[in-house]
Amino acid sequence: MHENKYLAIYHDLVEKIRQGHWKPYDKLPSEHELAGCYHTSRETIRKALNLLSEHGYIQKMKGKGSIVLDVGKYNFPVSGLVSFKELAQNMKQPVRTIVHELEIIKPNSYLKQQLQAAGRDEIWKVIRSREIEGERIILDKDFFLKKYVPTLTKKICEDSIYEYLEKELKLHISFAKKEIFVDRVNEEDRKYLDISGYDYIVVVKNYVYLNDATLFQYTESRHRLDKFRFVDFARRK
Structure with missing residues (x-):
């Protein structure tokens, strides 16, 4: 009590x-x-x-x-590997995932490099915006090697892909390498996000690996500048 x-x-x-x-x-x-x-x-x-x-x-x-403290921005963890659904459960604000594209594609030269893919590989392309308190402020562009993720549906993408991968496909997602930088807003950002007059956007690139060190996912997550702070915990050794 x-x-x-x-x-x-x-x-x-x-x-x-x-x-x-x-x-x-x-x-x-x-x-x-x-x-x-x-x-x-x-x-x-x-x-x-x-x-x-x-x-x-x-x-x-x-x-x-x-x-x-100023809590006008949402905390986005730099370290750790969590899904948006897991983050959303701690936000206590209304959230929604909108699936804009879901298709199987052949990798272009850029995706071949990012995913270490061969020309014969097939790749799931998933474009989703994340709406928090009525504003679309994150654009997630996910690419999965189909040989590891044979099936995806719109319903899965609206809920949690990671939950599906781990609970249904029994994949063991282990670690990710991340890159964070600021980029100019592009037409895709303007199409799918509520940009609110901003010219720049924060991009988090994720290269996600299974527990056998197999790279199976590449993601570009694009965040509106005014809505997020990227946090980490560091300890001096």
Whole structure:
């Protein structure tokens, strides 16, 4: 019951921060004040605040209390290999995946290089936009070698390709190499995204491997500049 209490307080504080009850760089009420507001102990409040800090909503400053951070951007993990569906489950905003293209193609010279593919290989091409809170702000361009992914459907692509690959095809997805850079917005971006006047876009290239080190997927994920911050955790050795 005690654990449920601090989680409920955490979610309530998150909602208030997202709704602008406190602006970026405002100071939260003290632990004592919050304890009175929520009719609970300071220890329960401290647990809720620790969770807020861990998830990037506040910065706890010794002697100054808790400062609200700018949460207008969505956290996109640089390290790790997660699907959009897994990310969306933590966002608590309405999300939707729109499939624009789903077809089998022969690789051109560029895809041959990216996927280490031969001319006889067939490749699934999947173009999807990701809509968050009514705005299409991510364009995912996925390419899978068909010899490892024999079947794809629109329904699978609207839900989670990775969930299908791992649960249905029993593929063991192991690791990815990533490249991040800023690119000019192109016509495809303007066609499928709500660009909102921006001239540049953040691109994340993923080269995804199975557990036997087989490269089977190449992805270009294009993100609107104002909506994401790319985060990682680093420890000095």
